[in-house]
Amino acid sequence: MERREQSEQALLAAAAEVIAERGMPRASFAEIAQRAGTSRNLPAHHFGSKDALIARVAERIQERVSAATISAIEARDQDVDTLPALEVVRTTVDLYLRRFEDPTPDERALIVMWGATFPAEAEFEGMLEADRRAYTGWAEVIRRGQDDGSIRADADPGACAVVLHGLMRGVAALLLTEADATDMTRVRATVDEWITSSLARP
Amino acid sequence: MERREQSEQALLAAAAEVIAERGMPRASFAEIAQRAGTSRNLPAHHFGSKDALIARVAERIQERVSAATISAIEARDQDVDTLPALEVVRTTVDLYLRRFEDPTPDERALIVMWGATFPAEAEFEGMLEADRRAYTGWAEVIRRGQDDGSIRADADPGACAVVLHGLMRGVAALLLTEADATDMTRVRATVDEWITSSLARP
Amino acid sequence: MERREQSEQALLAAAAEVIAERGMPRASFAEIAQRAGTSRNLPAHHFGSKDALIARVAERIQERVSAATISAIEARDQDVDTLPALEVVRTTVDLYLRRFEDPTPDERALIVMWGATFPAEAEFEGMLEADRRAYTGWAEVIRRGQDDGSIRADADPGACAVVLHGLMRGVAALLLTEADATDMTRVRATVDEWITSSLARP
Amino acid sequence: MERREQSEQALLAAAAEVIAERGMPRASFAEIAQRAGTSRNLPAHHFGSKDALIARVAERIQERVSAATISAIEARDQDVDTLPALEVVRTTVDLYLRRFEDPTPDERALIVMWGATFPAEAEFEGMLEADRRAYTGWAEVIRRGQDDGSIRADADPGACAVVLHGLMRGVAALLLTEADATDMTRVRATVDEWITSSLARP
């Protein structure tokens, strides 16, 4: 039991690494196994199929990234629940982008997997569901902000959630691909200004 | 000569289609050739290698999409040069997003190819250069807006350009993958509000 | 001991099922174990190797099928020994074919395993021995029939045994593969006529 | 064009050999290619899939075997059409069984492929169709024999066709697997007697 869990963690970590480097379709079982230090087809044996592995990786990465975000928020401000919702948005986005200044394989893999959902045929339900959860989560936060007075009342929560999510993902992707060419601090500051000026109650 | 040109156009169009559907790594010569109605290895013969084909497709798509945007702008407003820069930004973004309500293969392929640049190893210079051109272009427009007074003076043109580009790409990608679940009109309106409130001189 | 026996029976029954469905080379331990409701590699552990399992299955199936035939004969006619040999032949063949109107997994597996002996390399001694026992058995019955006067004297017992066995197996196989397309009752009647007209003393 | 045809013939011949030896599921592309003297995956490239190869092999073997039978008949008797139908049956069956005294790979493969249709899941339409054609062919011949007076009028053509086909296949299979143990000449003679006594007009 212990042994299996250990293998699984090693495989998932290796898979995230390889996906971050090579992209999903070129991430092979052989490479993942080699990097995890196991036999060549433990991945296939363990997960049954590539789809299953991918789904598991996506799940794990989302858990880890959101857990890390939550704990980072809590490390900053004592109580998330009493914080005005606008501050929650600003802090979360800032922490999110901050990760991409020096991303772990998990974080890079998250964006890479997002990019893999763009082709029309890509049926990659795990990832798309996570996106949807993110929207609805944001929409709810924005509504709460309208209640607590920190967010303007005339904002459309659903549409704002999509725009916010797209902004985060899009900017994060650019930070990855153009790491050298961008001044990350100023980008983060600009994103913060945009969010504030767009959402804050005037 | 004529015939060669004709083949090339057919192959490039077919390639964009296949890339939009399957993603770059799974777009095969055989499929492209079949869809272009040519012999199975005309693509290889014509372009020499898959990398060369992809570079050529990226080039063509960028040309076509930006040409379409320009002509759409001109169809709306007579003179781009006299328009306040903020209006140029707003109009361009609006037209851009509008395309993704019912995207052509070219437009979808553009996003798909962008997504393929996320993996660390992806050497896909053509695409990244296009991104850089887009930044510098936006930065320049913003500076012009600061000159003509339509854009607030304290905005950081470089950082704003990155955020703007990321926002466009990110939202466009979401529109593609979540076509059913989003109200595109309201998303576009929200984007417009965000840009205005963030960039307009107060 | 008891438990082992119980496992063995379950595994053998499951193996016959899987072999009947998939054929021998595609019948996997994993599938057999799953269908027997045991752990995935109990089959390997219990029988040692696939060859051993198959030999054991073949043995069991032959036992069961011939036992079922004998008991069916006895259920019909009180005393096999006093029956004219020709009647024994006719009745046995009729009962045999009757099974394949709605065959149990065992019965189907018997034919499937017979089919697996056709390739030249197939070393499947258990099955071939059973065939030989069947010949010699039939030859003996025919000789007895020549003694008791029910079977024509000029028949060649050895050759007739081969033909009879081939006829039974071949027709049974066709009944399996073409279950929908054949009128089983009329086929059985025809077989009976053939046997009678070929073997009965004129 | 010529080259392709040449490869195809070599591959099909090799495939028949390997199937005859190893059986269909264990006949691998690699082995076939090696025996045909081509690169390891010409078979896959040429036929597209194993199913396609198998179908093609089955088709070719049936053509060849039936063509050989027809030409052998014609070599014996001048005119097939004027021959009494019973004689056609007897001669065909005799020639058919005669092949299995020293079968070519094609002939052995035919039986092996028949055996591969026994498992319930085996969908091997090419083979089953050929069987059906064989029935209907035999049924027709038998009807013609009833017309020309050589075959008894009370025989059921459809059922007789099934029995005849099963007898041929079953006995041929036994001749293959028990080549050493059977006196082929006497078996053929016995089959001829059975057919005559069962079908001939009394």
Add this chain to the structure above:
DNA sequence: TATGAATGAGTATTCATTCAT
């Protein structure tokens, strides 16, 4: 006795590329 974990060999299939025409 039985189970879960892991391995290595084998297999079909896909695909870019090269060769020959």
Add this chain to the structure above:
DNA sequence: AATGAATGAATACTCATTCAT
């Protein structure tokens, strides 16, 4: 300029078997 044929590499997946408990 273009096509058909052939190759070699890579890849996911299956499976019997072995190891450890």
